[in-house]
Amino acid sequence: MDYSPYPRNDVLCIDMRSFYASVEAVKLGHDPMKVMLAVVGDPNRPGSIVLAASPPFKKRYGISNVSRYFELPNDPNIIIVPAHMEDYLKVSIEITKLLHNYAPQEAIHQYSIDEVWVTVNGLQKLFGDRWEIARKIQKDILNSFGITSSIGIGDNKFLAKVVMDLHAKKSGIAECKYEDVPEKLWSTPVQDIWGIGKRMMKNLHRMGIVTFGQIANYKLEHLQKRFGVMGEQLYWHAWGIDLSPVFGDFTKHEQKGFGHGIALLRDYTKEDVPYCILDLCEEACRRARTAGNAGRTIA
Known part of the structure; x- marks a missing residue:
């Protein structure tokens, strides 16, 4: 694939690790990366959903965001707290304000309460290259809010998001350039790629497509015929190409x-x-x- 016609940007995708649980842990004076804590919608109802769990809790007991309160283990070391959505929104807003110290408003795209894209083109003289900016932002968030973040770095939004999901959540910061796609993404099962849901996964499996790299090496016209515009997007994403705007007004009007x-x-x-x-x-x-x-x- 010749990538020379496609734009290269310095895009960071920043995710707050176990955001709700981290906010609650900091409020209680605990280290979010060490405490065993779960945020439950309503602790008075056994069937209430677990909204978030701290990383060590997830790792030890395999708790996910679809677990129920009654499924939690009977462990005296576990802290159970009710959800406080107003607090999470306030912290999210303050983190976004912090990001304005590094990039203008039109370069910040809030994806969710705990995830945001930031385009850092042209900021080398102020803060260094994109790796240095990622480290500074990560350190700033930790020092200011006590929250650990994972940051993916890419030439576009898709690459930044996917490398964050697949690699940065393990290493803290990870990068994927166009040329890195075959090595870093192609061996990934299709269901682990952002944007591919269960229904699409089943359709791809029926076609014999199990890994992301198999999409890249499938004929584009066949994917278009089977899935229409979505098939075309899958193909180009499999080659790391994403033309989503990285600057602008991202507010949904x-x-x-x-x-x-x-x-x-x-x-x-x-x-x-x-x-x-x-x-x-x-x-x-x-x-x-x-x-x-x-x-x-x-x-």
Whole structure:
């Protein structure tokens, strides 16, 4: 692949490790990377979902963000705390403000409450190369908030995000340039790549595609015929190419869809399910009406 026609940017993808659990640990005076702590939606309900767990807790007991409160082990060393969403939002906003010390607003794209892209083009004279900037930001976040972060560095947003997910969460900081794609990404199972869900994974497996590299070496026209625009995007991503804008106003101005979801506190019977679906439909429709919109497609 000749990468010369494609833009090269200095993009960082920054993820706060176990963000909710880290915020709660710092509030209680603990080291988030050592304490055994879990954040539960409502500790008064055994079926309440575990929103976050500290890294050592995850590692020792295999706890995930889909675990339930009653599934947690009976260990006196575990600290259980209720969720405080307002606190997490405040810390997220303050971290974003910190990032404005390194890059202008148009170079910062908030992806979620605990994850953000930052484009650091042209900042070498101020802060050094992109590795040096990543180290400084990581240290600044730790010193200011007590939170450990993982940072992926890439020539575009996709590479920065994927190398963060696959490598930086183990090493702290990781980099993937265009030329690194075959070595660092191609052996990865398709389901571990950002943007590939369970349904797409099953479709790819039916085609004999198991690893990310097999997508890159599949014929583009066949992927386009099977998946349309998504097939084309999969192909170019497999070669590390992503033309998403790295500067601009990333604020979502128009909501094109309305949905609603809940975490069930128990297993629902066949008789219970219609009532649950009705509640979800009524809430989604209420939000659409409030915004003055009508739907054309229902899923």
